[in-house]
Amino acid sequence: MMTLHDNAAFQGLLDAVRQGGVDVAADSRKATPGGVFVAMAGSKDDGARYVVDALEKGVAFVVAAPGQDLPAGATARLVAVDDPQAALGALAAARFGTETMAMPVVAVTGTNGKTTVSYLIERLAQAAGHTVGVLGTVAYRWPGVVHDATLTTPDCLAIHENLAAMARSGCTLAVMEASSHALDQDRLAGLSFAAAAFTNLTQDHLDYHKDMAVYFEAKAKLFRRYLARPETAVLNFDDAWGLKLLREFPQAIGYGLTVPPTGFARLLSGHIQHHGREGQELVAAYGDDSYAVATPLPGRHNAQNVLAACGLALALGWPVETFAALADCHGAPGRLERISNPSGRAVFVDYAHTPDALENVLSAAREFTAGRLFVVFGCGGNRDRAKRPLMGAAVARLADVAVLTSDNPRHEDPLAIIEDVKPGLKKARRAILEPDRRRAIELALSEMRPEDVLVVAGKGHETYQQIGDVKHPFSDAVVVRELTGCA
Template sequence: MNLLRAASGRLIPDKRFSDATRWQTQAWQARRPLAVQVCPDRHQLSLRDVLPEATLVGAGDVEVRGCVCDSRRVELGDLFVALPGTRCDGHDFVAEAVHRGCSAIVSERPLPELGVAVCLVNDSRAAFGRLCQELAGNPSRQLKIIGVTGTNGKTTTSCLIARMFKNAGMKVGLLGTLGYFDGESCDDSSLTTPPANQLADYFCRMVGNECSHAVMEVSSHALAQSRLAGVELDAVCVTNVCRDHLDYHRTIENYRLAKARIFEHLSPEGISVLNADDPVSAALLSRIDGPVLTIGIHAAAEITGMLIERHASEQTFLLTAGDDTIPVRTRMIGTHHVYNCLEAAAIGLAHGLDLPTVVRGLESVEYIPGRLQRIECGQPFGVFVDYAHTPDAISGSLRALRGVVEGRLICVFGAGGDRDREKRPLMGHAAEQDADVVVLTSDNPRSEDPRAILGDLLSGFECPAGAQIIVDRKEAIHAALAMARQGDCVLIAGKGHEQTQIIGDERYPMDDHEIASLWLYENLPLQV
C-alpha cells in the first residue's frame, strides 16, 4: 500500500493511493479558496508591521508606499532597501537614495546620520521580498504555488506540470528559464527565478488573469538571495542535487544547503516530492515535517517508473502509483525524462488529478525547447539539441542517445565562462566516456579566454588528442554535422533553448537549433 509518507517514514493510512491523495488534497485545498481577486493597487504599509523584528532608528514608524533596491529608481517617499551584491553593494548608494527623496533606508549595518530613518535588519534581501509581497497585496496567497528546484530537470518538470494542469482545465502561470508566463502572455526571462519585486508583480498579473495555480523554477541563487521571502509554497519538488554553481556557492555543502532552503517556504500543510534514487534529495526527508511523495525507478517509492521500450523519437514506460499501473508513451526520450514525468505525475496526483488525466497531460507534451530536442530535416542521422551543462546532465543525455543510435555518437559542447571551473574536467571526462567523437567548442565564454576554458575541459580527458577543438561554435556544429553518416547521432549540448552567445559583456545571435537546421536544409540532397 503506497501512500503519502511523513518525514519520519510513516505511511499515512488510507485505502488506496488515489484515495489518500484525494483526502490530503481536500484538507490542503480548504486552506486557500480558489476565488480569484484582482490584486489591489500598491498601498501604504507600516514598516513596523511588516518587519516587527527590525530595529528602527530615527523614527517611531515609517509609512511605506513603495520600495526599491536601485537608488537610480528612487521616487519621493520610497523606501530604499540596500542589498549586498557580488559586484556592488547597495549600502554604497544610500546617499544617492536620500538625495532622490527616499523616506527611509533598510540596511544590514548602521549608517551615518543621513536625515532619514534607518531600519536595521539581519537580511535586507529577505526584508525586500516581504515588503514587495505586502505592497502588492500578497498575491501569492491567492494562488496555489508549486516550486521546483534541483540541479537538472527543473525546466522540463515545471513545463510538464503546467501542461498537465492546463489539460485538466486549470489556468496556470509559469516562471522559469524559458520565460515568465502570467496566464495570458509570456516575457523573456533573464533569470531562472525573477527578483523579488518582479516575482510579486508576476503573481499579481497571474491573479488578475484568473490563474488558480503557478508553477515556478526555483534556483539555488534565488534561495540563497531570499527572493522567495514572503511567498508560501503549496508544494515543493526536488528533482536531484548534484554539482553546479560552485562559482557562486563556493562549496558543494553550501549549494546543498541553499537548495534545502526551499522547505522554509513550504506551507505547514504543503506536500513535498522527492527523488528516492537521488541520495541528496532522499536525505532531505529528515528536514520535512509534512507529507511527502517519493518517486523512483530503482529505489522503493510511492510512485515508480519502469522503462518498456525506447526509440529515437519516443519511449514508453510503466507508471505505477499505489495499486494502479498505466503505460506512458512520451516523445521525450531518456531516463532523466522518465524522472521528470514521475515528478510531474506526483504533483498532479497530489493536486487531486486522477492517473489517466495525469498521463494524458504528460503525453500531450511533444518536446521542451532545448531539452534533448530532436531536429528532423529528413537527414539519415539523429540530431539533438540539449541544455546539458553539468557532468551528470551530459552523461545522462549521451546515455539516453546511446540506447537508440546504431552508429557513432558525436557530441559538440563547451563550458560557460566565469562559472565553476572545477566541473569542467568532469564534463570533459563524461563526454569522452559516453561519446564516440567529441568536438569541443565555445559556450558562453563571457570574460574568459575560450581557449583556456577548452584547456580545462581537455584536462578531464584520458586521451586529449582524441578530441577535436573548434573554438567558433557555429563552425563546430557544422563540422559535427558534416562528419555524421547514416545511423550516427549528433548531440549539440550546453545552450539548449538559448538564442544568444555571451562574449565579454556583449550578446551575439547564436541559436543551436537554427544553425543546425539551416545547415541540414542547405547541405542535404533534395528528397524527390
C-alpha cells in the same frame, strides 16, 4: 532578534505600502520620490553603500539592518530590521498584493530537470483545469504574455510583480523554477509555496557555492523555509541528496526509478516498460495503485522528470486521469529537441552544461543511436572550472566523436577553457578541437552518415553566444538548419 511581525515601525511601513502610492526598491537606481529603499548585503555588493544615492532620489523610507545611519539633514525615516531580505519580501508582497493572492504557486528546484518538470507540471495543471503562468529559464510567460528570462529566478520584486500580473490575467496556478542562487539570496522572500519538487543535485555552480554541502543547503531552503506544508514536498529518492531531504521530511512524497527506500509511506515508484527515440512508457506505482504514463520524451532522466511532475500532481490533489495529458507534452525547447532538416539527419540540441546532464542526455541518445554518436560541446566562461574536465570525461565515455568548442566564454579566453576540458577527453575514441562553434557544428554534420546521431550540447534554447559582456546572436538550432539547407 525582533521578528518583522513584532517590529511596530516596519508594520506601520507595510500598512503605508498596502494603501498604495509607495514604491519599493532594492536598487538605488530604481528608487523613487516618496518610496522605500531596502539596503541589503548582496553576494557582490552592499546596499548600505547606496543609501545616499537613494536619498538623493527622494525616498521617504530606508529599511536597513541595525547600525545603519542616515546622513545629517536627511528627511527620510530609517526603519531598522534584523533581516532586510525578509523585509523586502514582505514589502514586495504588500506592494503587489501577493500576500492575499489566492493563486497557488508551485516550485521546482535541482541542478538538472527544473525546466522540463515545469513544462510537464504546466501540462498536468492545464489538464486539471488550471490557467497557468510560468517563471523559468526559458521565459516568464502566461496567456498573452511572454518575456525573455534574464535569470532562471528573477529578483524578489520582479517575482512578486510577475505573479501579481499572472493572477490579474486569470491564472489559477503559477509554476516557478527556483535556482540555488535565488534561494541562497532569499529572492523568494514573501512567498509560500503550495508544493515543491527536488529533482537532483550534481556538480555545478561551485564558483558560487564553495562545496556541494553548501550547494545543498541552498536548495534545502526551499523546503525548510518556503514550503507551506512538508507533505507537499516531492523528492527524488534516486538522488543521494534527495534521499537526505526525504529523511528530513518523511511525510513528503518520494519518487524514483530504483528500489524504493523502506520506512516511508508515500512513494511514487516508476518502471520503464518501453523506450526509444520517440519516447517511453512508464508504470508508476503509488500506494496500492499503478498508473500507465506515456511521454514523448526519451531517456531515463526524463522518466524521472515525469515522475516528479506526477508527484506534484498527487501532492496537489489532482486526479490521476491528468497523467494522460503527458502523452502530448514535448517538454521545454532545447531539451533533447530534434531539429528537423532537409537531409533527415538525426540532430538534437540540448541545454546540458553539467557533467550529470551530459551523462543523462548522451545515455539517452546512445540508446537510439544505430551508428556513431557525435557530440558538440563546450564549457561556459567565468563559471565552475572544476566541472570542465568532468564534462569532458562524460563525453569521452559516451560519444564516438567529441567536438570540443566554445560556449559563452564571457571574459575568459576560449582556448584556456578548452585546455581545462582536455584532460577529461584523454580516453575519447576521437576528439576534435574547434573553438568556432559554428564551424564545430559544421564539422560534425559533414562527417555524419545516415545512421549517426548528433547532439549539440550546452545552449539548448539560448539564442546568443556571450563574449565579454556582449551577447552575439547565435542559436544552435538555427545554425543546424542553416548548415543543412533549411534556412
